[in-house]
Amino acid sequence: MSKIVVVTSGKGGVGKTTTSASFATGLALKGFKTVVIDFDVGLRNLDLIMGCERRVVYDFINVIHQEANLNQALIKDKKCDNLYVLAASQTRDKDALSQEGVERVLNDLAAMGFDYIVCDSPAGIEIGALMAMHYADEALVVTNPEVSSVRDSDRILGMLSSKTRRAIEGREAIKEHLLITRYNPNRVQEGQMLSLQDIQDILRIPLIGVIPESETVLQASNQGLPAVHMQGTEVSEAYKDVIERFLGQERPLRFVEAQKPSLLKRLFGR
Amino acid sequence: MSFELKSTQWPLLALALRSADTQRLMQDWRQRYGGESGFFDQDALLLDFSALSEGNEPLADFSALLALLRAAHLHPVAYRGGAAALREQAAAAGLARADDALDAVQALTTSAAAPALDPSPAAAPERPAVGALLIERPLRSGQQVYARGRDLIVTAMVNPGAEVVADGHIHVYAPLRGKAIAGARGDETACIFATCLEAELLSIAGTYRTSEVPLPPEVRSKAARVRLQRHLDAERLLIEAIA
Numbered sequence: 001m002s003k004i005v006v007v008t009s010g011k012g013g014v015g016k017t018t019t020s021a022s023f024a025t026g027l028a029l030k031g032f033k034t035v036v037i038d039f040d041v042g043l044r045n046l047d048l049i050m051g052c053e054r055r056v057v058y059d060f061i062n063v064i065h066q067e068a069n070l071n072q073a074l075i076k077d078k079k080c081d082n083l084y085v086l087a088a089s090q091t092r093d094k095d096a097l098s099q100e101g102v103e104r105v106l107n108d109l110a111a112m113g114f115d116y117i118v119c120d121s122p123a124g125i126e127i128g129a130l131m132a133m134h135y136a137d138e139a140l141v142v143t144n145p146e147v148s149s150v151r152d153s154d155r156i157l158g159m160l161s162s163k164t165r166r167a168i169e170g171r172e173a174i175k176e177h178l179l180i181t182r183y184n185p186n187r188v189q190e191g192q193m194l195s196l197q198d199i200q201d202i203l204r205i206p207l208i209g210v211i212p213e214s215e216t217v218l219q220a221s222n223q224g225l226p227a228v229h230m231q232g233t234e235v236s237e238a239y240k241d242v243i244e245r246f247l248g249q250e251r252p253l254r255f256v257e258a259q260k261p262s263l264l265k266r267l268f269g270r
Numbered sequence: 271m272s273f274e275l276k277s278t279q280w281p282l283l284a285l286a287l288r289s290a291d292t293q294r295l296m297q298d299w300r301q302r303y304g305g306e307s308g309f310f311d312q313d314a315l316l317l318d319f320s321a322l323s324e325g326n327e328p329l330a331d332f333s334a335l336l337a338l339l340r341a342a343h344l345h346p347v348a349y350r351g352g353a354a355a356l357r358e359q360a361a362a363a364g365l366a367r368a369d370d371a372l373d374a375v376q377a378l379t380t381s382a383a384a385p386a387l388d389p390s391p392a393a394a395p396e397r398p399a400v401g402a403l404l405i406e407r408p409l410r411s412g413q414q415v416y417a418r419g420r421d422l423i424v425t426a427m428v429n430p431g432a433e434v435v436a437d438g439h440i441h442v443y444a445p446l447r448g449k450a451i452a453g454a455r456g457d458e459t460a461c462i463f464a465t466c467l468e469a470e471l472l473s474i475a476g477t478y479r480t481s482e483v484p485l486p487p488e489v490r491s492k493a494a495r496v497r498l499q500r501h502l503d504a505e506r507l508l509i510e511a512i513a
Contacts (some may be wrong), residue, residue: 125412151411154429158410202429202447204408 002110004117006136008160010152012123014144015181018217019239020120021049022228023140026243028083029228032115035074037086037105039132040122041096044088050077051224052085061089064101070108079229084114094128102131125159133164138175140208144182145193150202153178157203177208179242184213185258196256209242211235212255282348282371283310285339286318292331296338303342310343316371317360319352328359336363372418402438409434409448416454430470439463445491449473453498458505462496467509474498477505485509 007020017040024036037060038046047053052075058068063086070086077083086105089096109117121132133139139160143153160174161167167174180199187193200207216235220227228239234255241251289295329335339346348368349360361367402421409415411431415422422436425443432448434440439461440452446464453460453475460474467489470481477498484490489509499508 151429151431155411155431158413158432161407161410162413201445204427 002114002117003138004106004119004136005138005140006119006121006133007140007142008121008129008133008156009142009149010123010125010129010156011144011149014142014149015211015217016123016142017045017049017120018221018227019140019142019179019181019211020046020118021226022236022239023243023246024116024118025077025080025083025226026228026239027116027118027246028077028080030243030247031082033082033113034116034118035084035086035109035114036118036120038088038120039097039128040120041088041128042090042093043122044090046120047075047085047087048224049221050085050226052077052087053224056087059087059089060105061092061096063105064096064098070105070112094122094126094131097127097131099131099134103135106135125155129156130159130163133160133174135165136160136174137166138177140177140179141203141205142179142181143199143203145180145184145188145195145199147194150194150199153203157205176205177246178203178205179209179211180207181211182213183210183256185256187213189258207253208245209238210253210256211238211242280314282314282316282368283344284316284318284350284371285344286321288321290322290325290327290329292329292335296331296335299338299342312343312345314348315339315344315346316368317346317349317365319349319356319360322352322356324353326353326355328355332359332363402441403436405434408444411448419455428469436460450496451478452496458498458500460498463494463512465493466491467494467496472496472507472509474507477507479507 007016007023009016020036024034028034036046038044041061047056055075058073060073062068063070063073073086074084075087077085106117119132119136122128141153141156143149157176160176164174166172178200180196184193188195196207196210212234214233214235216230216233217227220230227235230236238255241254244251287295336346346365348366348371349357350368350371400420402423403417405415405422405424406426408426409424409428409432411429414433414435417436417438419437421438421441422434423441424434427444428434428442428446428448430447433451434442434448435451435454437453437455437457440450440463442450442464445466445468447468447470449471450462450469451473452462456475458475462472462474467485468491472479474496475498486509489511493512494509495512496507496509499506
């Protein structure tokens with residue numbers, strides 16, 4: 001039985017695609033057969049982050065329109081055996097996503113034995129985002145520690161609980177997870193960013209992890225490498241914790257405490 | 271197929287006219303919203319003539335009234351009720367007949383600007399006759415609940431960007447951070463109660479205050495009650511902490 005996980009946020013630029021890439025990679029590294037689908041038709045990015053942009057021949061829209069089959073469109077990741085990418089089309093727009101088409105592709109992927117289907121949602125609350133969340137079983141709601149991002153995530157949470165298939169059919173609600181990205185404890189302490197407490201006070205869904213603000217993310221995406229592969233970095237460790245918690249393990253929160261300047265720095269003001 | 275016909279629902283604002291005196295109406299409108307304001311954002315508008323079923327005269331200066339509303343960034347698209355001549359006039363102006371329209375959203379009445387008008391019996395506020403509408407799920411940004419003709423009780427948080435609207439009282443037993451509009455159809459005795467008052471907007475019978483002026487510290491984030499206080503001709507919202 002495959003599980004469909006949507007990575008969503010409402011606001012753009014908060015780290016949905018970065019998270020989709022690392023989350024899917026992390027699940028695959030744990031041995032689960034995983035596919036990650038880019039729903040951002042017209043503004044595809046996932047293939048760049050996953051470093052497979054030159055291998056895109058057929059895409060998600062081709063499969064929806066039955067111009068290609070899944071075996072032709074699925075791109076096998078070079079670093080993980082169990083990971084596949086379904087790229088978005090750059091030349092079409094989101095109206096090319098039909099609900100029946102999306103459902104058929106998801107069903108076909110489930111029939112191929114995928115354990116996890118990760119849907120990378122576009123920003124906004126239009127058709128692309130609605131399609132990405134519609135069939136989801138679980139949702140990673142990606143939020144930055146700032147007011148506008150929190151409000152957009154709140155809006156998305158409202159839609160998850162009213163506009164998705166589980167909500168419409170009155171089934172068990174989508175399991176929601178809050179993932180805070182670009183968290184900088186020092187800036188929180190200085191009052192420049194919302195704290196974990198502030199964010200949870202508004203959103204009130206379980207926290208699955210906190211990804212610290214870091215240059216590693218940019219370096220990784222420039223190399224076409226999911227950030228979770230950047231061994232030894234805080235970002236990579238934080239994403240690994242997220243995957244462990246998603247799979248039911250308990251992990252203490254890391255990288256959320258402000259770093260005090262060392263005694264020497266304080267003495268010499270450097 | 272090159273097209274698809276779908277059933278769609280669309281929230282409308284309703285402007286209930288309580289007087290056939292267009293000049294006075296326009297004057298009241300300008301007083302309340304100014305000639306051109308940023309208060310509305312191209313909202314679709316229904317003109318409710320229900321209170322104007324007596325007599326059979328078309329409205330004088332109807333086109334001027336429409337122009338005024340359009341200048342305020344409202345789009346008059348439909349009408350409801352009214353005498354035959356009025357209906358013909360509205361239809362001739364390109365408005366659609368919408369007698370079936372339900373007050374599913376906040377009715378924008380001219381009540382707050384109306385004290386100068388003679389209160390007609392037809393416009394008297396209705397007391398909620400049925401039990402309150404109970405909402406036990408959190409209301410998130412973009413979500414709206416309207417308790418038509420009754421009170422509203424919300425037991426979970428109302429987040430920024432969400433709207434709770436009732437024709438009667440509103441009770442929120444959790445943080446109230448969105449907009450709360452009580453007495454939406456003009457009941458000036460309606461109140462808003464919250465156990466943690468942090469609302470973006472509070473409105474009772476059309477008199478409102480936004481959070482642009484911060485709530486006083488003695489009620490902010492505290493249990494509080496909001497009611498409408500009339501002093502001479504002016505109305506204001508009185509916010510008191512609940513001990």
